[in-house]
Amino acid sequence: MMQKQSITQKLANPTRFMALSGTLLPWLAGIAVILIAYGLYRGWTAPPDYQQGETIRIMYIHVPSAWLGMMGYALIAVSSFGLLVFRHPLADVSAKAAAPIGAAFTMLALVTGSLWGKPMWGTYWVWDARLTSVLLLFFLYLGLIALRTSIEDESLASKLTAVLALVGVVILPFIKISVEGLSIPWLGLEIPAWNTLHQPSSVFRTDGPKIHASQLYPLLYSALGFTFLFFTLHMKGMRNEILRRRVKALRIAEVDRAREREAVAAAE
Amino acid sequence: MSPFFTLLRRDITLALREGGAIGTALGFYLIVIALLPLGLGPDLNLLSRIAPGLLWIALLLSALLSLGRMFETDFEDGSLELLAIGGMPLELVAAAKALAHWLTTGIPLALLAPVLGILLNLDIAAYGVLIATMLAGTPAISFIGAIGAALTLRARRGGLLLALLILPLYVPTLIYGISAISGALLATNAFWPSFLILSALSLGSLVLGPIAAAAALRIQMQ
Numbered sequence: 001m002m003q004k005q006s007i008t009q010k011l012a013n014p015t016r017f018m019a020l021s022g023t024l025l026p027w028l029a030g031i032a033v034i035l036i037a038y039g040l041y042r043g044w045t046a047p048p049d050y051q052q053g054e055t056i057r058i059m060y061i062h063v064p065s066a067w068l069g070m071m072g073y074a075l076i077a078v079s080s081f082g083l084l085v086f087r088h089p090l091a092d093v094s095a096k097a098a099a100p101i102g103a104a105f106t107m108l109a110l111v112t113g114s115l116w117g118k119p120m121w122g123t124y125w126v127w128d129a130r131l132t133s134v135l136l137l138f139f140l141y142l143g144l145i146a147l148r149t150s151i152e153d154e155s156l157a158s159k160l161t162a163v164l165a166l167v168g169v170v171i172l173p174f175i176k177i178s179v180e181g182l183s184i185p186w187l188g189l190e191i192p193a194w195n196t197l198h199q200p201s202s203v204f205r206t207d208g209p210k211i212h213a214s215q216l217y218p219l220l221y222s223a224l225g226f227t228f229l230f231f232t233l234h235m236k237g238m239r240n241e242i243l244r245r246r247v248k249a250l251r252i253a254e255v256d257r258a259r260e261r262e263a264v265a266a267a268e
Numbered sequence: 269m270s271p272f273f274t275l276l277r278r279d280i281t282l283a284l285r286e287g288g289a290i291g292t293a294l295g296f297y298l299i300v301i302a303l304l305p306l307g308l309g310p311d312l313n314l315l316s317r318i319a320p321g322l323l324w325i326a327l328l329l330s331a332l333l334s335l336g337r338m339f340e341t342d343f344e345d346g347s348l349e350l351l352a353i354g355g356m357p358l359e360l361v362a363a364a365k366a367l368a369h370w371l372t373t374g375i376p377l378a379l380l381a382p383v384l385g386i387l388l389n390l391d392i393a394a395y396g397v398l399i400a401t402m403l404a405g406t407p408a409i410s411f412i413g414a415i416g417a418a419l420t421l422r423a424r425r426g427g428l429l430l431a432l433l434i435l436p437l438y439v440p441t442l443i444y445g446i447s448a449i450s451g452a453l454l455a456t457n458a459f460w461p462s463f464l465i466l467s468a469l470s471l472g473s474l475v476l477g478p479i480a481a482a483a484a485l486r487i488q489m490q
Contacts, residue, residue: 084483139436146432150423159487160419164433167415167480171437174469178440191465 012089014242021235028232035225042218058116060218064226066109069137072102072230076144077169080162090238092158093245095165096148097237101230103141109134129180129193136175140168271356272364279368289334293373294380297330301384312389319388320398320449323381327402328438331409334373335434336427338365338417339485352489358482366414366477374406397452401463405445407470411477412437418484440469 043060075098082091113131114124125131144161151157181193283289304322305315315322342348351361381402382395390398416434420426444466451458 136436136439139432143433143436146429147419147423150420150425150429152424153422156422156488160484163480163484163487164415164419167437167476170476171412171440174440174472175436178443191461 014089017090018239018242021239025232025235025239028228028235032225032228032232035221035228037225039218039220039222039225042221043215046214046218052120055116055119056215058112059215060222061226062109062112062116063219064223065105065112066134067223068226068230069102069106069109069134071227072098072105073137073140073165073169073172075234076102076165080165083158083162084166092162093238093241094234095162096158097234097241099141099144099148101233101237103138103145105226105230106134106138106141110138133176133179136179137172140172144168271354272360275351275356275361275364276368279365280372283368283372289337290372290376293330293334294376296333297326297377297380298384300326300329301387305387316389316391319385319390320394321446322388323384323390323398324402324442324445326384327377327381327406328409328435328442330377331373331406331413332431332434334369335410335413335417336420336430338369338414339421340417340426343421348485349489352485358485359478362414362418362481362485363411363474363478366411366481369413370407370410374410375403378402378406391453394449394453397449397459401445401448401466404463404467404470405441408441408473409438411470411473412441414477414481415484418481418488421485422488441466444469 040060043057048054048056076095079091079095079098082088083095110131113134117126118124144165147164148157148161151160177191179193182189182191184190301322304326308314308318339348342351348361352358378399382390382398385395385398413430413434416430416437419433420430423429444462448459448462448466451462
């Protein structure tokens with residue numbers, strides 16, 4: 001009796017994935033372009049902030065980047081879990097494709113943040129708690145990429161990188177709490193942030209939770225657009241990786257055939 | 269004697285008789301601390317203020333030096349495979365090796381730290397706290413380090429890679445180690461909360477480290 005397959009099981013077949021992603025990709029890319037263009041246009045035409053002036057416009061790239069940097073790591077962790085526990089054939093492709101994209105978005109968040117920091121704080125870099133934890137996230141990405149590239153055996157590299165990603169996802173909350181602090185009032189729990197102990201007196205105002213509608217909507221459009229961009233790049237990266245593996249398999253098969261022909265020729 | 273303690277004793281004996289392993293880490297620690305005033309200038313007030321941080325960071329780097337060898341020699345001569353097919357779970361093997369690393373590297377480094385504190389004009393009141401936080405924090409260095417040592421076993425340039433993988437994971441230990449010391453020095457009652465979190469991190473790594481390291485070793489020995 002045929003059992004009904006779930007979507008993830010159906011996608012375990014790379015050929016089916018290639019067909020589906022081939023149809024989806026132009027749509028994803030199109031939606032991403034339209035949303036980002038619209039969000040950035042709205043952001044550019046919105047009135048400047050009364051406190052931050054024109055620099056507020058950096059936010060429309062900075063905030064989505066920071067968000068996607070974190071989402072990318074979550075995606076890698078889920079994919080790694082899928083690889084180690086369910087041995088899903090596409091999970092490893094997904095984890096491998098997501099790492100450079102997530103690292104790039106994290107980097108983008110750091111760069112745009114420091115460009116915003118220069119006019120606002122008077123310096124490109126402040127050892128602010130949130131900046132520091134994003135920087136550490138970037139280091140974790142670098143570790144994943146470096147580990148994968150320095151092990152020759154590909155399937156070994158995939159599994160070891162998956163172990164590292166899961167270790168990272170267990171320790172990441174502790175890194176975040178130790179740097180940014182934690183406050184849960186109803187438990188009476190209060191862990192101070194790292195920089196409150198020896199931060200110089202320059203207390204700066206970060207954006208409060210209240211944000212004006214003229215800034216909020218462009219930000220939402222832009223964030224949604226960048227999310228689509230992330231998945232477009234991720235899907236494209238996965239397709240490239242699958243094709244690369246096929247080419248590699250074909251090459252190995254070609255070498256094997258040539259070796260057989262030689263053996264036959266030598267025997268004759 | 270249980271296999272765990274046999275393995276632990278073997279690793280400690282190897283580390284002691286082999287020489288070099290402990291001595292190199294201690295020597296490295298000494299040299300890094302001695303170089304710092306040369307780079308920062310001999311201002312004793314400045315050095316005294318940043319001494320806990322310098323001692324902690326140099327300790328992390330010194331401990332990293334010997335981490336790479338945790339599984340390497342056993343992997344090369346095949347004894348790790350014997351241990352893997354033996355009766356003891358691989359998690360316990362990893363735990364024994366990490367514990368041996370802590371006993372032969374973490375504790376000596378922690379005990380050397382106050383001596384080096386003299387070079388940095390560390391406040392005399394901080395000596396006890398410094399040793400306490402280092403003894404409580406170094407298990408995390410060995411047990412999280414075991415994960416890195418296991419992951420980079422078959423990697424090219426394993427040593428450099430190990431530092432890149434593991435140093436970001438030491439951030440919580442470093443932060444709470446330092447904050448316990450500065451809390452005790454400022455007498456703001458900030459010692460105990462930080463110290464307890466530091467100990468909790470070490471205890472947590474006692475569980476996480478061997479499990480993850482064993483998973484990494486198992487993948488490589490299939």
